[in-house]
Amino acid sequence: MAAVSDEPFAYVRRLPAERLPPPLAPTGALGWLRANLFSSPANIALTLLCVLFIAWAIPPLVRFFLVDAVWSGADREACLATPEHPAVGACWAFVRVWFSYFVYGFYPAGQRWRVDLFFIALAFGIVWLLRLSAPRRDLGALYFFVVLPVLSFVLLHGAPPIGLAVVPTALWGGMLVTVIVATVGIVFSLPLGILLALGRRSDLPVVRLLSVIFIEFVRGVPLITVLFMASVMLPLFVPDRLAPDKLVRALVGVAMFASAYMAEVVRGGLAAVPRGQYEAARALGFTYWRMTGLVILPQALRVTLPNIVNTFIGLFKDTTLVFVVGIFDFLRTIEAARADPHWGAPTTPITGYAFAALFYFVCCYGMSRYARSVEARLARAGRR
Amino acid sequence: MADEAQTGARYRRRIASIAVQVGLIVLIGGLVYAAAYNAAHNLARAHIASGFGFWNNTAGFDISQTLIPYSAAASTFGRAFWVGLLNTLLVAAIGIVLATVLGFAVGIARLSRNWLVALLAAGYVEVIRNVPLLLQLLFWYNAVLKSLPEVQGSVALPGGGFLNNRGLFLPRPEFASGFSAVLAAFLAGVFAVIVLRLWARRRQERTGAEIHMFWPALALLCALPIIAAAVTGAPLTFSPLHMGRFNVRGGIEILPEFAALTLALTTYTAAFIAEVVRAGVLSVSAGQTEAAQALGLRSGATLRLVIVPQAMRVIIPPLTSQYLNLIKNSSLAVAIGYPDLVQVFAGTVLNITGQAVEVVAITMAVYLAISLFASALMNLYARTTSVVEH
Numbered sequence: 001m002a003a004v005s006d007e008p009f010a011y012v013r014r015l016p017a018e019r020l021p022p023p024l025a026p027t028g029a030l031g032w033l034r035a036n037l038f039s040s041p042a043n044i045a046l047t048l049l050c051v052l053f054i055a056w057a058i059p060p061l062v063r064f065f066l067v068d069a070v071w072s073g074a075d076r077e078a079c080l081a082t083p084e085h086p087a088v089g090a091c092w093a094f095v096r097v098w099f100s101y102f103v104y105g106f107y108p109a110g111q112r113w114r115v116d117l118f119f120i121a122l123a124f125g126i127v128w129l130l131r132l133s134a135p136r137r138d139l140g141a142l143y144f145f146v147v148l149p150v151l152s153f154v155l156l157h158g159a160p161p162i163g164l165a166v167v168p169t170a171l172w173g174g175m176l177v178t179v180i181v182a183t184v185g186i187v188f189s190l191p192l193g194i195l196l197a198l199g200r201r202s203d204l205p206v207v208r209l210l211s212v213i214f215i216e217f218v219r220g221v222p223l224i225t226v227l228f229m230a231s232v233m234l235p236l237f238v239p240d241r242l243a244p245d246k247l248v249r250a251l252v253g254v255a256m257f258a259s260a261y262m263a264e265v266v267r268g269g270l271a272a273v274p275r276g277q278y279e280a281a282r283a284l285g286f287t288y289w290r291m292t293g294l295v296i297l298p299q300a301l302r303v304t305l306p307n308i309v310n311t312f313i314g315l316f317k318d319t320t321l322v323f324v325v326g327i328f329d330f331l332r333t334i335e336a337a338r339a340d341p342h343w344g345a346p347t348t349p350i351t352g353y354a355f356a357a358l359f360y361f362v363c364c365y366g367m368s369r370y371a372r373s374v375e376a377r378l379a380r381a382g383r384r
Numbered sequence: 385m386a387d388e389a390q391t392g393a394r395y396r397r398r399i400a401s402i403a404v405q406v407g408l409i410v411l412i413g414g415l416v417y418a419a420a421y422n423a424a425h426n427l428a429r430a431h432i433a434s435g436f437g438f439w440n441n442t443a444g445f446d447i448s449q450t451l452i453p454y455s456a457a458a459s460t461f462g463r464a465f466w467v468g469l470l471n472t473l474l475v476a477a478i479g480i481v482l483a484t485v486l487g488f489a490v491g492i493a494r495l496s497r498n499w500l501v502a503l504l505a506a507g508y509v510e511v512i513r514n515v516p517l518l519l520q521l522l523f524w525y526n527a528v529l530k531s532l533p534e535v536q537g538s539v540a541l542p543g544g545g546f547l548n549n550r551g552l553f554l555p556r557p558e559f560a561s562g563f564s565a566v567l568a569a570f571l572a573g574v575f576a577v578i579v580l581r582l583w584a585r586r587r588q589e590r591t592g593a594e595i596h597m598f599w600p601a602l603a604l605l606c607a608l609p610i611i612a613a614a615v616t617g618a619p620l621t622f623s624p625l626h627m628g629r630f631n632v633r634g635g636i637e638i639l640p641e642f643a644a645l646t647l648a649l650t651t652y653t654a655a656f657i658a659e660v661v662r663a664g665v666l667s668v669s670a671g672q673t674e675a676a677q678a679l680g681l682r683s684g685a686t687l688r689l690v691i692v693p694q695a696m697r698v699i700i701p702p703l704t705s706q707y708l709n710l711i712k713n714s715s716l717a718v719a720i721g722y723p724d725l726v727q728v729f730a731g732t733v734l735n736i737t738g739q740a741v742e743v744v745a746i747t748m749a750v751y752l753a754i755s756l757f758a759s760a761l762m763n764l765y766a767r768t769t770s771v772v773e774h
Contacts, residue, residue: 216756225715228730361511
């Protein structure tokens with residue numbers, strides 16, 4: 001044993017530390033307050049600052065959006081400050097009047113039941129696919145990825161033989177277009193993303209190289225440039241008579257963009273499947289596609305479901321970018337309505353944006369709660 | 385016999401895989417050829433030139449914010465490209481710095497033991513992350529900055545600046561000859577702080593007594609330049625602004641487009657960075673903190689010496705991808721008319737020349753180059769900081 005140096009170290013304690021007094025009320029409401037809000041002078045200061053901030057920020061917001069808000073009216077007059085009503089809050093009357101435009105765009109009023117039916121069919125598909133306890137989810141996938149797209153196209157675009165008048169896409173707008181862009185994005189990007197992810201892990205060098213180039217290229221550039229490419233270059237690349245519709249061009253851009261991101265998410269799921277699963281499937285004599293379809297993908301997609309939903313949230317927010325190439329999505333209809341001189345009041349823009357924010361927040365937050373609950377469920381299943 | 389069958393099967397698989405790959409090459413090549421053929425045909429019919437000859441033609445349009453000399457009458461499309469690129473880099477650089485500061489603050493606040501602080505930070509993150517960036521950008525631009533007063537009713541800021549719906553106007557600093565002395569004094573202060581710190585550390589190693597450095601360092605850094613400024617007699621002055629009828633002249637002008645884009649990019653990216661930081665700090669196991677406390681480290685030292693170095697290894701890679709997202713998201717500038725690369729080049733230049741293929745290709749190449757450069761740096765970083773496990 002080495003000799004302990006006699007040299008005194010300033011930092012070595014020579015006497016036992018003084019005994020501390022017992023803590024004050026560590027449990028109960030008071031204990032909670034003390035531990036979480038008032039544990040030290042700095043913490044007390046922070047708590048006071050937060051309380052001050054909340055007191056400063058929340059009441060004006062509540063007053064603006066609820067108390068002083070204008071709930072009904074025929075035009076801007078209702079939302080202008082007058083001597084009798086000097087404080088005018090959010091102009092919800094504007095949202096009320098324009099509401100059907102925000103949902104359907106210029107879709108003909110007599111045909112809007114078709115849009116409603118589409119929303120119902122879509123909601124049915126989403127619930128079937130995302131409820132982990134729903135029966136026959138394989139049929140659900142078939143419905144969502146094959147039946148629903150065909151059905152939606154017939155419903156929304158129209159089919160004269162069965163008596164549905166054609167509604168050109170130039171008339172579509174609002175939440176309808178936002179939902180369509182997001183749905184087309186997911187319906188195409190998931191299968192394409194799976195193929196790209198498999199391609200990136202393939203043994204065939206050409207397949208691997210092409211997949212890597214596509215994925216890294218798309219992920220390296222902003223969505224806006226992909227949309228520009230789709231909207232100005234796509235018409236150049238096809239013969240004149242096949243020039244695609246404006247909405248279709250944007251959809252192609254979104255689907256390309258989303259599939260590259262989806263590919264990376266799926267690749268993460270594929271990497272999480274243990275090697276032994278591949279080896280066992282091979283040992284049983286499975287071909288590549290049987291192994292992938294029956295053994296690997298079911299496991300990979302299950303663990304990666306939360307990430308797929310998170311990617312979809314990103315995609316849903318990104319649908320607003322089709323605005324830039326002149327598609328009338330929900331945000332664009334808000335901008336268009338805001339510019340209407342009949343409703344040109346100082347509070348109109350904020351009201352419109354608040355309404356849009358509420359819509360996107362409810363959708364995205366709901367999806368992220370779902371992703372988190374699946375994640376927690378998977379973590380529990382993994383622990384067992 | 386079995387061996388032969390196996391070799392046969394392997395041989396067949398090999399042939400099949402080669403056939404698939406050749407087929408794919410032919411398919412892709414055919415598509416590219418058809419696209420190129422159609423493009424050439426369509427462009428020729430629309431009388432649109434091809435090639436990069438337009439680069440040196442006179443641009444003929446104005447740009448509202450230029451970091452390098454540019455004039456509509458004399459400058460070329462190539463010059464306009466550089467102006468747009470620099471504007472993109474400017475807003476991205478400022479956004480990255482601000483978003484990092486805000487994001488780290490919010491991320492740490494979310495982990496605070498103070499319930500209210502954590503709640504507010506969580507509220508910020510959830511609200512910002514679940515609302516599209518474009519909507520936030522339009523909100524800042526149309527609802528906040530455009531509803532500021534007109535030029536006549538400008539808000540006067542302390543220090544002689546003005547804020548109105550045309551932007552933020554700050555007085556331009558004028559450096560007199562004595563300013564270099566102030567700069568030298570500041571550098572001397574920095575040097576003195578470094579020397580002092582080295583001395584303090586050596587002393588602590590010898591005796592164990594810790595010297596608190598914060599206040600002396602602050603005093604040195606502030607006092608030396610102030611003394612130098614007093615001696616040389618106020619070498620830094622601000623030229624006052626001239627209020628015109630329609631605009632404010634003679635100062636630094638910050639466009640509302642630039643301000644809105646910076647605000648939106650900063651607040652949006654900060655919410656994502658906060659989540660990255662939180663995940664990084666949580667990834668350091670509680671045992672590390674307990675061990676550091678058992679060794680007698682104070683909470684500040686625990687954070688600085690134990691938690692942060694380990695957390696940073698987890699934080700840096702996703703942080704880089706957030707920076708890349710910010711750079712790519714700066715292209716939303718086109719929605720409010722801030723003259724970034726996409727707005728100037730893929731917007732205005734494309735519309736004037738009509739050369740969609742070349743212009744979009746150049747724009748994409750720029751973003752791609754930035755992304756590839758960043759991921760190369762990231763791979764280097766990952767290699768140098770990966771833990772060597774024994």
